[in-house]
Amino acid sequence: MHDQHSPKQNHLLNALPVAEYTRLLPMLELVEMPLGEVLYESGGQLKHVYFPTSAIVSLLYVMENGSSAEIAVVGNEGILGISLFMGGNTTPSRAVTQSAGFGYRLKAQLIKEEFSRAGPVMRLLLRYTQALITQMAQTAVCNRHHTVEQQLCRWLLLSLDRLSSNKLTMTQELIANMLGVRREGVTEAAGKLQRAGLIDYSRGHITVLDRPSLEKRSCECYTVVKTEFDRLLPSLHVIAS
Known part of the structure; x- marks a missing residue:
C-alpha cells in the first residue's frame, strides 16, 4: 500500500x-x-x-x-x-x-x-x-545507575528508531519530565552533545548529526533493549512496501 x-x-x-x-x-x-x-x-x-x-x-x-x-x-x-x-x-x-x-x-x-x-x-x-x-x-x-548524558543518549536513540527522520521536536523541560531529572541536568547534557557535534539543538528542535558517536556515548541499556526486540520480533524488520 x-x-x-x-x-x-x-x-x-x-x-x-x-x-x-x-x-x-x-x-x-x-x-x-x-x-x-x-x-x-x-x-x-x-x-x-x-x-x-x-x-x-x-x-x-x-x-x-x-x-x-x-x-x-x-x-x-x-x-x-x-x-x-x-x-x-x-x-x-x-x-x-x-x-x-x-x-x-x-x-x-x-x-x-x-x-x-x-x-x-x-x-x-x-x-x-x-x-x-x-x-x-x-x-x-x-x-538508577547511569548519568543524565547516558540517559539522554539512550532516549534519543530509542526515539530515532521509531521515527522516519533524524529530527525530534522536544523541549528540554519535557525531556527532563520524561527522564525524571532536573531541567538543568538535561541542559548540561544536551550542551555537551551539541559541542561534540553529535546533535544540533535549537528552540525545541533536536537534530541528530552523528548517530554512531551517539551510540558510543550511550550506556549499554540501549543495546540491551534493541537486541531483545530484534530477538523476539525479527519479523518487525519487514517494512511494508
Missing part, C-alpha cells in the same frame, strides 16, 4: 499473516495523535488499543505528588494498551504523545476477542509484551 496513511506503517500490524490483517483492517480507525495528548491516565479504563504509525508515545509512571518519569516509549514498532489483553482493563501508567503523528486504534473488546483466538495475533502480542517489559526494566536500571 502506498497511501499516505497505512496500518502497515505499524510494524506489528505489518507482521501479521494476511488472514489476520484482512480481518482486523475494517475495524482499525485512523486517529491523529498531537503532541502532549494523553491517550490514557493512570487507573483509567482503557477503551482502545493504539498502533502508532508516525507518532511516539511515552509511558509515564506518575507519583502522588504529580512528578513523573518515563518507563518506556512506544512507536511504530508496537502497541499501546497491553493490559487489555493481559487480563486487566486499567494500568498504573499514563500514556502521552511525545512526538506528534498518527496511528490506528482498535476497540478494547475487539482486541480481547482477537487475543482469545489463541492464534498468530496472540503469539505476536505476547512476544512484543516481553520486549516491552525488558525496556521497562532496563529503563529503571538506567535511571
Whole structure:
C-alpha cells in the first residue's frame, strides 16, 4: 500500500499473516495523535488499543505528588494498551504523545476477542509484551545507575528508531519530565552533545548529526533493549512496501 496513511506503517500490524490483517483492517480507525495528548491516565479504563504509525508515545509512571518519569516509549514498532489483553482493563501508567503523528486504534473488546483466538495475533502480542517489559526494566536500571548524558543518549536513540527522520521536536523541560531529572541536568547534557557535534539543538528542535558517536556515548541499556526486540520480533524488520 502506498497511501499516505497505512496500518502497515505499524510494524506489528505489518507482521501479521494476511488472514489476520484482512480481518482486523475494517475495524482499525485512523486517529491523529498531537503532541502532549494523553491517550490514557493512570487507573483509567482503557477503551482502545493504539498502533502508532508516525507518532511516539511515552509511558509515564506518575507519583502522588504529580512528578513523573518515563518507563518506556512506544512507536511504530508496537502497541499501546497491553493490559487489555493481559487480563486487566486499567494500568498504573499514563500514556502521552511525545512526538506528534498518527496511528490506528482498535476497540478494547475487539482486541480481547482477537487475543482469545489463541492464534498468530496472540503469539505476536505476547512476544512484543516481553520486549516491552525488558525496556521497562532496563529503563529503571538506567535511571538508577547511569548519568543524565547516558540517559539522554539512550532516549534519543530509542526515539530515532521509531521515527522516519533524524529530527525530534522536544523541549528540554519535557525531556527532563520524561527522564525524571532536573531541567538543568538535561541542559548540561544536551550542551555537551551539541559541542561534540553529535546533535544540533535549537528552540525545541533536536537534530541528530552523528548517530554512531551517539551510540558510543550511550550506556549499554540501549543495546540491551534493541537486541531483545530484534530477538523476539525479527519479523518487525519487514517494512511494508
